[in-house]
Amino acid sequence: xxxxxxxxxxDCLVAVQGASFGYDASPVLREVxxxxxxxxxxxxxxxxxxxxxxxxxLLLGTARPQRGTVSRQxxxxxxxxxxxxxxxxxxxxxxxxxxxxxxxxxxxxxxSRSERVEVSSVLDRLGxxxxxxxxxxxxxxxxxxxxxxxxALLRRPQLLxxxxxxxxxxxxxxxxMLHLLADLNAEGMAILLTTHDLNGVAAxxxxxxxxxxxxxxAGPPQDVITPSVLERTFGAPxxxxxxxxxxxxxxxxxxxxx
Amino acid sequence: xxxxxxxxxxYSFFVKGVIVATLAGGLCGLIGVYITLxxxxxxxxxxxxxxFGGFAASSIISLNYxxxxxxxxxxxxxxxxxVTRSRRIGADAAIGVITTASFALGVALLTFFGxxxxxxxxxxxxxxxxxxxxxxxxxxxxxxxxxAVVFLHYRALLFATFDPDVADxxxxxxxxxxxxxxxxxxxxxxxxxxxxxxxxxAATLVIPAVVARMLTxxxxxxxxxxxxxxxxxxxxxxxxxxxxDVPSGTTIxxxxxxxxxxxxxxxxxxRLQRTGRLDDHRGVAPxxxx
Numbered sequence: 001x002x003x004x005x006x007x008x009x010x011d012c013l014v015a016v017q018g019a020s021f022g023y024d025a026s027p028v029l030r031e032v033x034x035x036x037x038x039x040x041x042x043x044x045x046x047x048x049x050x051x052x053x054x055x056x057x058l059l060l061g062t063a064r065p066q067r068g069t070v071s072r073q074x075x076x077x078x079x080x081x082x083x084x085x086x087x088x089x090x091x092x093x094x095x096x097x098x099x100x101x102x103x104x105x106x107x108x109x110x111x112s113r114s115e116r117v118e119v120s121s122v123l124d125r126l127g128x129x130x131x132x133x134x135x136x137x138x139x140x141x142x143x144x145x146x147x148x149x150x151x152a153l154l155r156r157p158q159l160l161x162x163x164x165x166x167x168x169x170x171x172x173x174x175x176x177m178l179h180l181l182a183d184l185n186a187e188g189m190a191i192l193l194t195t196h197d198l199n200g201v202a203a204x205x206x207x208x209x210x211x212x213x214x215x216x217x218a219g220p221p222q223d224v225i226t227p228s229v230l231e232r233t234f235g236a237p238x239x240x241x242x243x244x245x246x247x248x249x250x251x252x253x254x255x256x257x258x
Numbered sequence: 259x260x261x262x263x264x265x266x267x268x269y270s271f272f273v274k275g276v277i278v279a280t281l282a283g284g285l286c287g288l289i290g291v292y293i294t295l296x297x298x299x300x301x302x303x304x305x306x307x308x309x310f311g312g313f314a315a316s317s318i319i320s321l322n323y324x325x326x327x328x329x330x331x332x333x334x335x336x337x338x339x340x341v342t343r344s345r346r347i348g349a350d351a352a353i354g355v356i357t358t359a360s361f362a363l364g365v366a367l368l369t370f371f372g373x374x375x376x377x378x379x380x381x382x383x384x385x386x387x388x389x390x391x392x393x394x395x396x397x398x399x400x401x402x403x404x405x406a407v408v409f410l411h412y413r414a415l416l417f418a419t420f421d422p423d424v425a426d427x428x429x430x431x432x433x434x435x436x437x438x439x440x441x442x443x444x445x446x447x448x449x450x451x452x453x454x455x456x457x458x459x460a461a462t463l464v465i466p467a468v469v470a471r472m473l474t475x476x477x478x479x480x481x482x483x484x485x486x487x488x489x490x491x492x493x494x495x496x497x498x499x500x501x502x503d504v505p506s507g508t509t510i511x512x513x514x515x516x517x518x519x520x521x522x523x524x525x526x527x528x529r530l531q532r533t534g535r536l537d538d539h540r541g542v543a544p545x546x547x548x
Contacts, residue, residue, distance in 0.1 A: 060427045080427050091295060091420050092471060092480050101417040104429040109412035109478065135475040155428060 011037045013076055013159050013190055014059050019068035021054055028054045030214045031068070036159060041185040042192045043202045045224070046211035047234050052194035055211065056080070056161050059192065079152035081162040084144055089137045095147050096132035099123065102154035122150045126180065142173025149180070160184065162193040166201050174200055198225060198249045221247055266500045274389045275453060279496035279510060280489045281397050282450035285404055286459070287466035287488020289443050291481050294467040295419050300350050301338060303460035304357030306447050308334035310456045314364035318371045324396060328448050334360055335440035361456075389452055397449040404442045408481070411435060416477060453496070455507035462488060465514035469521050487517060 015035040022028045029051045036042060036059070046052050057063035058070050060080055072078075079102075099119050100111055111119070123129045126146040131139065139147060145165055152160055165181075166174045178201065185191050195201040202208055208224040210216040210233040217229040225247040230238040239250040266272040286302075293301055309331040316326020334356055341352035408415065417425035418435045426432045447459055454462055470484035495510030502509065 062423060062426055078427060080424050082421065082424055087421070088295075092475050092477050093416075093420060094476060097416075097477055098420070101413065101420065101425070102428060104413055104417060104425075106413065107410055109409060 013038060013040075013073050015069075015071050016055075016058060016065075017069050017071075019058055019065035019070060021051075021058060021063060021065050028213065029058070029065075032058075032211075032215055033068075034209060034215060034218070036190055036192055038158065038190055039185065039188060040190045040192070040207060041181070041205055042207045042209060043205040044192065044194045044209045044211050045196065045198060045202045045233065046194075047196060050211050050233070051213050052211055053083075053163055056163055056192075056194060059161055073158075076159060077155060077157045078159045078161065079155045079157035081145070081148045081152050081160070081165060083163045084141060084168045086163075087136075087144075091136070093136055094132065095123070095128070095134050095136060095139065098136055098147055099132075099151045099154060102151045118154065119150075122153050123147075126150050126153075127176070140170075140173070141168040142170065142177065145169055145173070145177060146180075153184075157189065159190045159192070162191070164195060165193050166195060166197055171200070178204055198230075203246050203248070225249060262501075263497070266497070271387050271389065272496075272500060274391065274394050275387070275499075275506065276493060276496045277394055278389050278397055278450075278453050279492035279506060281401050281492070282446075282453055283462060283466070283492025283495075283510065284485045284489035285397070285401050285446045286450060286454075286462040287470075287484040287486070288404065288408060288481060289439075289446055290463035290465075290467035290488070291470065291477075291484050292415060292419055292439055293443065293463050294471070298338075298353075299464045300353050300460070301335070301443070302447065302463035304338070304353035305331055305335055305444065306451060306456045306459040307361035308357040309360075309444070309447055309451065311360035311362075311364035311367075313451070314367040318367055324448060327451075328444060330360070331444035331448055332441060335444045336437060339436050339440050393449070393452055400442075400445045400449045404446060407438060407442055411438065415439065453492075453506050454510060455505065458507035458511045461511040461514060462491070465511070465518055466491065469514075469518050472521055472525055487514075491517060 013036050017033050019032045020027060020030050021032075032051075032055065034055075044052050044055060054063065058065055060078060061070070061072065064070075096119055099122070100115060103111075103115055106112065106115070119132065120129065123132055126149060128139075128143050128146050128150070131143065131147075136144065136147065145168075149160075149162075166177060169177065174197075181191055181193070193201075193205075203221050203225060206220065207218070208221055209218045210224050210229050212233045212235075216233045217224045217226075223229075225240055227238055227240055230236075230240070230249065236251065241248045241250065267276075290302070293299060309327045312327035312330025313323060315321075315330065316323055319326075337356050338352050341356070414425070414430045414435045415438075417428065417430050418432045422432050422436075425435075450459055450462065466484040466488035467480070469487050470480045473483055474480050491514040492510055495513040496506055498504070498509040498513065499506035
């Protein structure tokens with residue numbers, strides 16, 4: 001299934017066409033078609049094991065489809081923010097050292113004056129200025145996520161890919177994060193993130209893709225957050241209400257039993 | 259008392275031994291930081307055993323030890339790294355399979371054909387008198403090369419160690435960086451085997467790095483601290499080896515273990531937590547202390 005929108009070829013940053021991917025004999029993604037254009041802000045929703053992270057790997061180019069194609073705009077600058085759960089928080093690096101990792105072009109171990117100014121400026125912008133000297137474990141979940149966004153921004157990406165960026169962060173931090181991402185998107189950066197948080201994240205994004213090994217539905221939240229699509233995606237009956245024009249999902253099996 | 263301490267420095271074999279032990283300790287301390295943080299602490303143990311296979315093979319065909327064992331060790335290291343990165347089996351299993359087979363082959367070759375090079379005991383536990391001038395020059399060259407690699411690839415090595423997946427999409431050639439690390443690791447183990455021995459070289463990679471991790475939260479500081487601790491343990495251990503008449507590898511490792519115990523005693527158990535799951539990149543819940 002393809003995202004049902006007309007795409008201008010020169011606007012397309014990454015295009016996945018009929019891609020299938022798996023580990024060993026078990027397929028994780030089947031016949032997935034999806035394209036990301038400049039200024040897109042897309043949320044990929046689906047339960048654990050639906051292939052969200054594998055789709056990110058295809059978009060990043062760290063995995064190759066066994067069938068189908070993934071094409072990227074030549075010279076595309078992509079940055080990736082990993083899941084907090086996959087990070088080794090005992091690793092001996094400070095926030096400043098972690099952010100500076102993005103500057104891979106420089107050979108010398110120490111940072112230049114312009115790099116220090118840039119790191120300080122991006123940390124200030126993300127509201128974690130003054131934490132550059134702290135060890136990464138000493139930050140809250142929201143601050144840790146901002147640190148990785150800062151590292152990504154230092155690469156000046158055209159496309160930012162994020163794996164479950166709101167997992168492990170509190171409600172206030174999630175709210176701030178969505179505003180920050182909306183600002184970055186408004187400045188021209190395309191963003192694609194994965195999430196399983198339908199009410200807290202997905203419902204607030206302009207475009208969604210429901211994934212269950214293949215694309216179940218794609219489009220604005222009103223078209224994707226529907227009982228039929230959600231049941232096919234998550235395998236459980238769900239009710240969808242509307243509040244201030246935003247869809248709100250209720251787990252029907254839970255509400256029925258309580 | 260002072261005379262007794264300085265007495266062995268009158269012998270050139272001891273001076274060479276001390277130089278090699280100090281350099282080897284510093285070198286292993288430096289590389290050990292990357293190895294422990296990558297969850298490959300066991301690789302030093304495995305690779306030294308693998309190199310023993312190359313040592314035996316090159317001894318039998320009268321090939322230069324550094325060339326034969328070096329190529330053997332590098333091939334083993336690259337194979338381990340490739341299997342580990344593929345995530346099909348864990349690093350410990352990959353090291354266990356590849357290196358113990360190589361060690362067994364070395365023992366079998368020496369049993370069949372006899373040993374024409376350094377003694378079996380010296381290869382296993384290190385020897386204070388087994389150090390030649392060529393060993394000193396080889397170690398100096400390898401230390402210089404390793405220092406240059408770490409300096410010039412500092413950011414790539416750090417990023418590929420901390421988060422290889424993100425590094426890969428951020429312009430770091432992770433496969434090449436990994437291969438470079440395996441090269442300097444193989445060369446370092448090769449150059450230190452004569453003094454420290456096959457069975458004990460792993461400790462010189464792990465102990466200084468773990469002690470340094472207990473003392474600092476910064477990567478750059480951990481690098482030089484670990485190197486300094488390794489060098490100090492090499493120097494003191496080699497002196498103890500002479501005075502106690504015990505194999506040098508044993509005294510170097512025991513000195514490192516003593517330093518670990520003292521630092522643990524001074525800093526307390528909380529610092530030891532920093533080294534807990536040092537290599538675990540999965541399932542570590544982020545703290546929310548701020």
